[in-house]
Amino acid sequence: MLQSNLEEILAQVRDALEMQNVSEAVTLIEQFYPPDQAELISELTDESQQRLLPRMKPDDAADMLAEMDEKEAAELVAALSTSDAIRIVDEMEPDAAVDVLGSMEPEQAQAVLDGMEDAEEIRPLLLHPEDTAGGLMTSEFLALRRRMTRDDALSALQDWQPDEDISTLFVVDGHGALCGEVSLRQLINAPSGVSLADIMDPEVIFVPLGIDQEECARLMSRYNLLTMPVVDGAGLLVGVITIDDVVDVLEEEATEDIQRLGATEPLDRPYLDTSVLGVARRRIGWLLLLFITETLTGSVLRHFELELQAVVALSFFIPLLIGTGGNAGSQTTSTVIRAIALGELDSKGFLRPLWHELRVGLLLGTIMAVMAYPRAIMWGTSSGVALTVALAIFAIVVWANSLGSILPLLAQKFRVDPTVVSGPAMSTLVDATGLFIYLTIAGIVLGLH
Amino acid sequence: MLQSNLEEILAQVRDALEMQNVSEAVTLIEQFYPPDQAELISELTDESQQRLLPRMKPDDAADMLAEMDEKEAAELVAALSTSDAIRIVDEMEPDAAVDVLGSMEPEQAQAVLDGMEDAEEIRPLLLHPEDTAGGLMTSEFLALRRRMTRDDALSALQDWQPDEDISTLFVVDGHGALCGEVSLRQLINAPSGVSLADIMDPEVIFVPLGIDQEECARLMSRYNLLTMPVVDGAGLLVGVITIDDVVDVLEEEATEDIQRLGATEPLDRPYLDTSVLGVARRRIGWLLLLFITETLTGSVLRHFELELQAVVALSFFIPLLIGTGGNAGSQTTSTVIRAIALGELDSKGFLRPLWHELRVGLLLGTIMAVMAYPRAIMWGTSSGVALTVALAIFAIVVWANSLGSILPLLAQKFRVDPTVVSGPAMSTLVDATGLFIYLTIAGIVLGLH
Numbered sequence: 016m017l018q019s020n021l022e023e024i025l026a027q028v029r030d031a032l033e034m035q036n037v038s039e040a041v042t043l044i045e046q047f048y049p050p051d052q053a054e055l056i057s058e059l060t061d062e063s064q065q066r067l068l069p070r071m072k073p074d075d076a077a078d079m080l081a082e083m084d085e086k087e088a089a090e091l092v093a094a095l096s097t098s099d100a101i102r103i104v105d106e107m108e109p110d111a112a113v114d115v116l117g118s119m120e121p122e123q124a125q126a127v128l129d130g131m132e133d134a135e136e137i138r139p140l141l142l143h144p145e146d147t148a149g150g151l152m153t154s155e156f157l158a159l160r161r162r163m164t165r166d167d168a169l170s171a172l173q174d175w176q177p178d179e180d181i182s183t184l185f186v187v188d189g190h191g192a193l194c195g196e197v198s199l200r201q202l203i204n205a206p207s208g209v210s211l212a213d214i215m216d217p218e219v220i221f222v223p224l225g226i227d228q229e230e231c232a233r234l235m236s237r238y239n240l241l242t243m244p245v246v247d248g249a250g251l252l253v254g255v256i257t258i259d260d261v262v263d264v265l266e267e268e269a270t271e272d273i274q275r276l277g278a279t280e281p282l283d284r285p286y287l288d289t290s291v292l293g294v295a296r297r298r299i300g301w302l303l304l305l306f307i308t309e310t311l312t313g314s315v316l317r318h319f320e321l322e323l324q325a326v327v328a329l330s331f332f333i334p335l336l337i338g339t340g341g342n343a344g345s346q347t348t349s350t351v352i353r354a355i356a357l358g359e360l361d362s363k364g365f366l367r368p369l370w371h372e373l374r375v376g377l378l379l380g381t382i383m384a385v386m387a388y389p390r391a392i393m394w395g396t397s398s399g400v401a402l403t404v405a406l407a408i409f410a411i412v413v414w415a416n417s418l419g420s421i422l423p424l425l426a427q428k429f430r431v432d433p434t435v436v437s438g439p440a441m442s443t444l445v446d447a448t449g450l451f452i453y454l455t456i457a458g459i460v461l462g463l464h
Numbered sequence: 465m466l467q468s469n470l471e472e473i474l475a476q477v478r479d480a481l482e483m484q485n486v487s488e489a490v491t492l493i494e495q496f497y498p499p500d501q502a503e504l505i506s507e508l509t510d511e512s513q514q515r516l517l518p519r520m521k522p523d524d525a526a527d528m529l530a531e532m533d534e535k536e537a538a539e540l541v542a543a544l545s546t547s548d549a550i551r552i553v554d555e556m557e558p559d560a561a562v563d564v565l566g567s568m569e570p571e572q573a574q575a576v577l578d579g580m581e582d583a584e585e586i587r588p589l590l591l592h593p594e595d596t597a598g599g600l601m602t603s604e605f606l607a608l609r610r611r612m613t614r615d616d617a618l619s620a621l622q623d624w625q626p627d628e629d630i631s632t633l634f635v636v637d638g639h640g641a642l643c644g645e646v647s648l649r650q651l652i653n654a655p656s657g658v659s660l661a662d663i664m665d666p667e668v669i670f671v672p673l674g675i676d677q678e679e680c681a682r683l684m685s686r687y688n689l690l691t692m693p694v695v696d697g698a699g700l701l702v703g704v705i706t707i708d709d710v711v712d713v714l715e716e717e718a719t720e721d722i723q724r725l726g727a728t729e730p731l732d733r734p735y736l737d738t739s740v741l742g743v744a745r746r747r748i749g750w751l752l753l754l755f756i757t758e759t760l761t762g763s764v765l766r767h768f769e770l771e772l773q774a775v776v777a778l779s780f781f782i783p784l785l786i787g788t789g790g791n792a793g794s795q796t797t798s799t800v801i802r803a804i805a806l807g808e809l810d811s812k813g814f815l816r817p818l819w820h821e822l823r824v825g826l827l828l829g830t831i832m833a834v835m836a837y838p839r840a841i842m843w844g845t846s847s848g849v850a851l852t853v854a855l856a857i858f859a860i861v862v863w864a865n866s867l868g869s870i871l872p873l874l875a876q877k878f879r880v881d882p883t884v885v886s887g888p889a890m891s892t893l894v895d896a897t898g899l900f901i902y903l904t905i906a907g908i909v910l911g912l913h
Contacts, residue, residue, distance in 0.1 A: 173653045183629055199648045204622045235711075277795050287816060294824045305787065342888045349725060379748060
């Protein structure tokens with residue numbers, strides 16, 4: 016059953032739990048696919064979750080845990096009795112089990128691990144940082160020997176019972192080093208006595224253990240791979256990354272980029288499950304930093320106090336000008352940042368984007384200036400102030416576009432996430448410099464000193 | 465070979481072309497994987513591309529075209545002779561061929577289609593809107609009959625030569641209606657005489673033809689599917705969507721969201737391949753609209769002209785206050801928009817996010833007020849102005865957080881893309897209303913009339 020009527024079922028589950036009818040609640044939940052089960056159970060109280068989980072079939076519970084937010088799943092497992100926890104985590108796929116155990120307190124994770132049958136598959140995975148190929152891969156894979164015949168390979172496949180559907184198998188030499196790949200379809204279509212060495216494709220796209228998960232996602236997306244092997248320093252096949260995990264990485268990265276563009280540290284769990292304090296903590300740093308930077312605008316204005324007192328009308332255009340500068344800057348950075356994320360600007364240097372944006376800025380700045388002059392006149396301002404506003408809006412748009420193209424690229428060069436210096440940070444910078452440009456032009460055009 | 469040394473190879477390709485040695489250039493390009501070939505050839509002049517393509521092996525040229533930007537590929541194919549175009553497009557997978565033909569002038573596409581052997585597979589696909597399941601699916605799939613035995617199925621598989629690796633096959637009844645799925649591994653492991661009806665899984669997640677591509681991506685990502693069948697109104701299996709196309713959709717949607725948050729209409733081809741005019745055209749509308757909205761801020765300031773003249777120091781805090789309001793608003797909308805995109809807020813209504821953000825806003829507003837008061841005093845302003853600034857920053861942050869949580873949800877309710885009303889649009893709205901709040905508080909605290 017698909018998620019369509021989750022709200023309704025949720026009410027029924029709550030009713031069943033209230034009537035102490037746990038098995039009825041379990042039956043209601045188990046009719047769904049694991050991701051829907053995870054959504055349902057996340058809506059229940061911690062206490063209800065702890066009552067339900069041990070009553071589910073262990074492999075259903077395991078599949079559902081794998082679909083829950085890692086931190087939530089870890090808290091839930093930690094609250095179970097150790098024997099229940101062992102029974103359920105043992106049924107999880109190694110990469111999912113590692114995610115949950117890695118989010119638990121080390122002693123608790125150790126206690127669960129000590130009781131597990133699959134502990135030996137999982138221990139090595141725990142050593143790899145979560146955001147690398149090693150943290151993303153599963154150790155549950157079938158490595159075929161290159162000397163095997165097609166029939167040997169098919170019977171090895173029959174003995175192996177993986178949880179995930181596969182389309183490609185990897186071939187290793189006598190030492191376990193990766194040396195080729197063969198698709199399941201090729202294997203079926205090959206004559207029965209042929210050796211794998213003769214049908215495999217020796218050119219395999221693979222990654223080393225330590226490579227960043229974002230790079231793994233980029234490679235699998237670029238080369239349309241469903242699975243990608245991971246090798247250690249000696250070239251030995253140690254794991255396999257599957258596309259469904261990469262889809263999660265891509266979504267996670269897009270979430271982080273969008274939240275950073277909004278000047279908030281990324282949340283590490285779903286929005287409404289993050290406490291008010293948790294949300295505020297991830298925002299306050301940026302808000303204060305930008306507040307301090309924005310005080311620069313006050314200094315600029317005090318510097319031009321005489322000009323502002325002489326022509327009060329100048330102050331009416333302040334929000335308009337810095338707003339337009341901020342908008343032009345955001346337009347540029349959002350485009351450049353995305354081009355960086357998609358790898359479109361690799362090795363293209365700074366000059367091409369800068370030259371591109373400079374011309375876009377000159378064009379947009381001219382149009383805005385032509386619109387701004389009559390608009391200022393319509394407000395009843397003098398032609399001098401109107402000319403100032405038109406010249407300033409032109410200069411500010413060109414400046415914001417240029418800065419917006421360089422700043423994300425500079426950040427990347429210094430290995431800072433480009434999204435961090437963009438969005439509001441960029442607007443704040445453009446606010447102060449834009450005011451300086453505006454009031455300097457005002458001084459010249461209006462002859463103020 | 466992977467993309468590592470593309471720049472170097474590009475120089476060699478250019479040299480070879482300059483020496484009129486086209487076959488050397490083709491050899492250099494064909495050593496790469498199709499996505500790298502596409503990147504290489506995109507860097508060449510149109511004229512070079514048109515010389516190279518007919519000299520490549522047709523299936524290599526086809527694979528490469530499938531990896532290029534659709535519009536670029538369409539322009540390149542349109543510039544070839546009709547016979548070359550037919551030869552190459554005939555080798556493309558149906559879904560990729562449709563993307564290219566759909567981007568060409570209808571008469572040219574018709575001429576190519578008329579000469580193609582695979583025309584019958586492609587014509588029906590051309591009827592579906594590009595951003596629906598019908599536009600995303602391929603018509604090249606193998607439908608197994610439910611009465612087939614395991615051995616029948618395997619030999620059908622041997623006769624079929626798909627270009628993509630597959631892990632799952634779909635089963636239909638005598639009328640062609642979808643009735644189950646069977647994994648390749650299940651098929652291999654089954655006894656030879658068993659009928660598919662006995663081993664297939666009858667519960668298949670599928671979509672109808674007209675469903676939005678974003679919904680397809682969300683389903684495949686949520687349920688970890690590698691392939692998903694598409695059915696017509698009568699339940700007949702008409703196509704299959706593969707995960708690699710969904711990965712492209714996810715990247716495309718994230719790009720659109722990020723660019724829209726920066727208040728620019730999404731580019732429909734890679735950034736540096738979009739002309740200066742093309743980039744400017746996608747930005748000017750928003751820039752002008754926001755400019756007009758920002759003139760509201762001028763009206764608010766003129767409304768409070770007397771207050772501003774009485775206490776000039778009030779104007780120094782204008783950029784600081786509206787900047788902070790804009791930042792708080794962006795933080796909220798970027799979080800809420802992403803939660804909407806990930807389906808976290810479906811059916812949760814307006815009240816939960818609003819209540820969440822209201823509390824976050826009260827907390828953040830209090831902290832900002834406590835910081836702003838001494839900062840204003842340090843600037844040498846009177847305690848009255850400092851109190852005004854502190855009270856205003858509190859009120860503006862609470863207001864921006866509340867508005868930031870409601871606006872995207874309202875947009876979604878009225879079927880407007882939530883990203884459109886957020887980012888700069890949100891900041892601009894907060895600018896004008898924030899000034900009104902600030903100067904109203906100033907009037908009350910400072911007793912100005």
